[in-house]
Amino acid sequence: MNILLVDDEVLELDQLEYLMKAQFPNWTFYKAQDASIALQLAGKVKISLAFLDIQMPGKNGLELAKELKKNYELDIIMVTAFQSFEYAKASLRIGVNDYLTKPIVESELLGLLEKYQKWSSKNDSMQEVLSIIREEYHEKLSLSFVANRIHLNANYLSRKFYEEIGIGFADYLNAYRLEMAKKLLVNQRDMSMAVIAEKAGFNSQHYFSAMFKKQFGVTPSEFRINPKRTENQ
Template identity: 80%
Template sequence: MNILLVDDEALELDQLEYIMKAHFSNWTFYKAVDASIAIQLAKKVKISLAFLDIQMPGKNGLELAKELKKNYEMDIIIVTAFQSFEYAQSSLRIGVNDYLTKPIVESELLMFLEKYRKWSTQNDSIQEVLHIIREEFHEKLSLGLIANRIHMNATYLSRKFYEEIGIGFADYLNTYRLENAKKLLIENKNLSMSVIAEKTGFNSQHYFSAIFKKQFGMTPSEYRTNPKRKKDHIT
């Protein structure tokens, strides 16, 4: 699991890494002293959990958290010396997962991290599958192909995926593709149905339209022109 630590004080970064590394030796840590470096790291590495200091030069931790939440799948923890209710409220509105205050107490941090201990190697594999789907949903994907890429048995991966996510691989992939199709239907009204089908990974326009209607009770064209449709968000 990849962990991102962001703080403009190098000592704080080293302390966090030192505490966690002693108890989570299989985690990989990436450190950044400002938001710009953090964003570059997030583009290159699949980050699972990020600890962000609020007070930093340039873009602050809350602004960084908002950008990371918008573009990436990760849990975010705000860390700050300021015990401000306003900061806590802002963090929750952005969608961060928790809020810790400095100075960091090792026993409290480890107690907090217990819920992440279950992110085992198996869980990391499922996270990798989800990452592949979200980055390559428009390509030809199958459980077998992905299983080969991450060096797992396809039958075992299928079972673990269902256990972790609560839905089968194929259903999850189609649902994710359909959510992206809805976004394209609204934001790119000049695109034809065949182009949207291709851009979202469906083999044909006919299959795309059929599965869309089965899922949402209306055709893609009807959805595009339906004034009563709700604004949907990919999760």
């Protein structure tokens, strides 16, 4: 299950992740420090549950919650240091699912998350798939290969993957590989494009470059010169 944590304070994000990870080791956490990054993440992966800080610079948590609820099927928990009835009332009008106040107490957080225990068990197979992609994206992965690894029918896995993640297996795999390639382009500036393509799991440099340009609007070489030029970071 994919969890989105949004707060402009890095320590708050890290604390939330730390408190939940021990209880829900199969959950995948995505962290954002503002609404724009949060919306980008929600557009790339299927978010099941989001924790949104209300007070953030730019678009605040309530505005973000309204936009997320409008465009995606997900549960939202608002988090704030201000125990305001107006905030709570506004959250309920948007349709958020619950409300937490800071400082977050572990027992309160885990109590609130009890109903999501069933999500964890139902999605174990999907978490296995995502773990394989994260650990072996550079290898020759296919849907049938992964399905065989986790003892599922390939057609069933294909359908369930789309239902749970929101995009097809091949599209997700390519998107993940491209994100890993971006890191290599920035961190390994002496590495050739051919080697980067291979390490990211692409069969050819030409295909890698074409996919990169299609996804981000710039070539790998252009991105390496100026990483901020990509359309979708």
